[in-house]
Amino acid sequence: MLIREAVADDWPRIWPFWHRIVAAGETYTWGPDTSEEAARALWMAPAKRVYVVEDDDQAVVASAYLTPNYGGPAAGIANAGFMVDPDRGGRGYGRALAEHVLAAAEAAGYRGMVFNAVVETNPAVKLWTSFGFTILGTVPEAYDHPRHGRVGLHIMYKAL
Numbered sequence: 001m002l003i004r005e006a007v008a009d010d011w012p013r014i015w016p017f018w019h020r021i022v023a024a025g026e027t028y029t030w031g032p033d034t035s036e037e038a039a040r041a042l043w044m045a046p047a048k049r050v051y052v053v054e055d056d057d058q059a060v061v062a063s064a065y066l067t068p069n070y071g072g073p074a075a076g077i078a079n080a081g082f083m084v085d086p087d088r089g090g091r092g093y094g095r096a097l098a099e100h101v102l103a104a105a106e107a108a109g110y111r112g113m114v115f116n117a118v119v120e121t122n123p124a125v126k127l128w129t130s131f132g133f134t135i136l137g138t139v140p141e142a143y144d145h146p147r148h149g150r151v152g153l154h155i156m157y158k159a160l
Contacts, residue, residue: 003100006050013060017085025146027122053093061088064101069114078110106160118154119143133158
């Protein structure tokens, strides 16, 4: 696998799994009907460093972004978003991408990383805790999950 910074031409290869994941309504707080134009603006914003994972056949199978979570004096705290093509899950792409982005955040001088809204039923909670993220708190019943009903949103943090 190859992890590299994304270029504009990668978006058409990210969009199909981005759309599938967000439309499922189980893990992200973006609207399931988010348009491709809005999705591209969210994920590929100029202020974000965006990464992709290519498999051995050069297919884009995962993507992540890294950005400051806050501005001004708090800009040393990062935020990131991660997506792995659901058809490619369980092959280590997410873990490898997480390691890469955490290292990039630290190299960029970030002092910590925060996730503002991790759906408590998201299997990625286990991945993040394995990397040393802690749950600072949970906003109860904040997310209307299509299968589980109202569930909480975790705020997770890791010092870098």
